[in-house]
Amino acid sequence: MLITQIIMKQIRDYPIVTTLSIAVGTVLASEVIWKLVQCSRSKREKASRVHEVIVFNELGEICAAAHMRNNGIGSQKPHMSPCCNAHCSLRNVAKIAEQIDRAVYSIDLAIFTFSSLSLADALKRALQRGVIIRIISDGEMVYCTGSQITMLAQLGVxxxxxxxxxxxxxxxxxxxxxxxxxEIRLLRKLKWMRPCYSIVISGSLNWTAQGLGGNWENCIITADEKLTATFQAEFQRMWRSFGKTEASRIQPK
Structure with missing residues (x-):
């Protein structure tokens, strides 16, 4: 009660000084709160960032029969039952799909051949979330048997x-x-952007059943800023280069 009376007396006797003190205190408090929010966000982002090498080899399919028994046929997001196989192909594919499922604004894919239904389903989920997808592929392999690229083209990719x-x-x-x-922010004239971070997935791996479950392959998933920027710049360069003629643009059938 006494403290309240002292504060009220200060306000009556020194209104300008009190107002300035309150204003400065509010600004300082806001700065402290903002720093705490940024620190908390930074910690969450660092915890979710990835730097990982995935290898596909002859040991990846020894657990396939068990996984098939535990998942329905044609399941879009197979349930990962506990698996003691350190080289499990299904788990490796799920790691790639997980990154696709985290996409907020864009996915740019340059791939020689793409027939994986699981990863195609992940891209379809991204489309449903409003993620903008672009694909660069090989002129012949884009039409190979089982190609998911033509299917995605039909969906507007x-x-x-x-x-x-x-x-x-x-x-x-x-x-x-x-x-x-x-580029998307400027195109959509957005003032506020949802939190997101860059990821690049690269290696010897084609997104095919043979690549994901038969060959000896490697795949790096990383949030390294320099690598993501380099790959993005090359994709942008190829995209512009391949867009100069109508023949370079695959039309949905």
Whole structure:
């Protein structure tokens, strides 16, 4: 009670000083709160960032029969039952799908051949969330048996290929690349952006049943800023280059 009386007396006797003190205190308190929010957000982002090497080898399919018994046929997101196989192919594929499921604004995929139903389903889920997807592929392999690229083109995903006898042999995917996200922000005239961070998935791996469950392959998933920026810049360069002629743009059938 006494403290309240003292404060009220100070306000009556020194209104300007009191007002300035309250204003300064409010600003300082706001700064402290904002710093705490930024620190908390930074910790969450660091905890969710990934730097991982995934290997696919001859040991990846020894647990396949058990997983098939525990999952329904055609399941879009197979349930990962406990698995003691350190090289489990299904778990490895799920790690790639998990990153696709985290996409907020963009997915840019450069892939030689793509027939994996599980990863195609992950891209379809991204489309349903409003994520903008672009695909660059090889002019011949885009039409190979089981290709999921033509299916995604039918869903409205723009696809471009080089017009050349040389192979478009890249296999990388950038999720929420900084340059691309900024491009989308300007395109949509957005003032506020949802939190996101860049991921690149790259390696020898084609997104096919053979690549994901038969070959000896490697795949790096990383949030390294330099690597994501480099891959994003190359995708942007190829996208512009392959968009100069109508023949480079795959049309839905």
């Amino acid at each position: 723009p696809v471009r290929v080089p017009i050349t006898t040389n192979l478009m042999h890249n296999k990388f995917c950038i999720i929420d690349g900084v340059e691309r996200v900024e």
